[in-house]
Amino acid sequence: MKRETTHKWLAIVLCIVVGVLANESTTLQAQWFHRTVIGGPMLALLVTMIICNLVPNISKGFKEGTTYCSKQFLNWGIIATGGTLSFAAILGTGIRALPLILFNICLSFTVAILVGRKVLGVTENTSILVGGGTCICGGTAIATLSRIIRAKEEEIAFAMAAIFLFDTIAAFSYPYLATALGFTDNQFAFLAGTAINDTSSVAGAQATFQGIIGNPDFSGALNVKLVRTTMLIFVALVWTLVFTARARKTGVASQSDSPLMVVKKTFPMFILWFVVMAGLNTFGFFSEVGIDVLGKLGKYLFAAALAGVGFKIKFKDVFSKGVKPIALGGITWLCVAASSMAFIYLFAGYVG
Template sequence: MLQQNDMAMAVTSTATKKWMNPQFYLGILFTLIIAAAGTAAANLPVLNHIGGLLTAILIAVLYRNIFSYPEDLRTGIQFSAQKLLRFAIVLYGFKLNIDIVLHQGGLLLVHDTLSIIVAIATTMLLAKFFKADMNLSLLLGIGTGVCGAAAIAAISPIVKAEDEDTAIGAGIIALMGTLFAITYALIRPFLPLTPTQFGIWSGISLHEIAHVAAAAAPAGTNALAMGLLAKLGRVFLLIPLSLILSLWMRRKDRDESAKSAPFPWFLVGFLATSIVGTYFPIPKNILFDISNVIGPFLLAAAMVGLGLNVHLSNLRSRALRPLLAMFIASIILSAFSYFTLWF
């Protein structure tokens, strides 16, 4: 009993020291500054095609590999990479209008479910064939199938992914999704698709919400509306997918006689914000600021914390094969979802 009390006091003392340490807050501020720099730099030519999230990650990775890791700021950086990340995912729930998905996206949910299954299964099979890193490949498969970097950020704590894998995965998804969105926009005039069909195709196959909007918007308002509706269905399916993975990890941990995986409570927050944003009368300007400004900015700051753990020397050995698997899987997903439009 005394030993347990001593351990509890030690944990409390450590937590108190962290909150009283100025370096802790400087570490958080450090990630926020880089996130702000990435967001601002994303308005520049070339960088405006890849977005603020990827730009912030790139700045963090470059800082880490040029100036080394700022050890004095470690506790604050880790807080951003872990706690701030979960909070950003909770705020991401405001993007999901559950009522619209359930009442207008019934058939689209079938397409969305097939997209997720195809993306994850194909990525993992190709990763196994290429002998790629399976953990990073799983993150990329989920990001491809569900909702890009946000899905990777949400799933990473559940599958106990390394910070470096999470940052690399988010960066790859953002870059690859941008490439595919540009390609979709370029080939649209040559496809025998109506604007509505093109919007649905974009929504059930492209990686991020921003990528869907970028590809579908030139096709008109109907295309954009259907694309975003289809994409929201995939975001909605993040909830059951996360619970399935959580149960799988718990069973896996029991089989390996390890500590059981914790329940992803932040997903309860994600569901709660989705319900609040859907059914409660929140002013549209406030809802817009939370879901399109504050949430993405905090997610960028969290990704900065993760990006500061990335070693460029590891990219060639660990990231190229998963990237190849994910790239081919994305092509297969695009082709598969295109042909399902006709059924």
């Protein structure tokens, strides 16, 4: 028992260390490459995957600790992230992009679920994670939705890989594509803000575009992305209600239970606290420093959680089972990109 406890705490400490170092590496990436090439959570996932595959026996001894990290740290990270979101953001400068954002959310989930399930034979959970990661905010959306739908570790890893690959392509190419197409500042803001997944990638693409147009004050893409990220609150609630309703049908909750009892048995409490934190931030409960601390804490917790996930993923599974999820990520990404481009051209007067 003592040995198992020691292994558990060693695993937890290792996940925390990997998560912290992975997140801190983004600062170095910004200095060396003038952008974040790979986010902290994704890097933490890759590092522990490499460790797990080089030392196969380590995952067995660390199982209890890594499972704790992948679940509890994820919950806490989601709650902390809620404190950085604000319902008021929807009324900010990115509000003009809201119709496109809402359409892309519906499109992304529809394509991911239909193509994933009917064409590629990907699991429903993976399809939901890919759809959410593509239409909202990459790894943060995947982490949040994974706890709601109770996704397996490999489903999370495959979705993260799919999102990271195409997000990187978008972040590097969109500033130059927009320039080649003669996009205005607002048109690029709509494209980058609605069709690049991770916030750090949007920031990197915006910085590149700032250099191209010679306007260091341009911040339109991040304003649009802020509205899009806030949609995570509503998307998380919708999927929570969907899976709560399923619980009655699958026997998790009794048919005779009252609606309140069904919710009590199946509703993830971390989502409630996630919404509460967003509400507190909306009403100005947190200072700018507090919001910054919560944001960083959320990133560290997500990275540590993904480090725990990485200890359970084998490379052979990625190459044998991960090809279809990655293909699904590419298809969904292309559909969202095409939707954003079409909106920009069809409603050029509205976009500006």
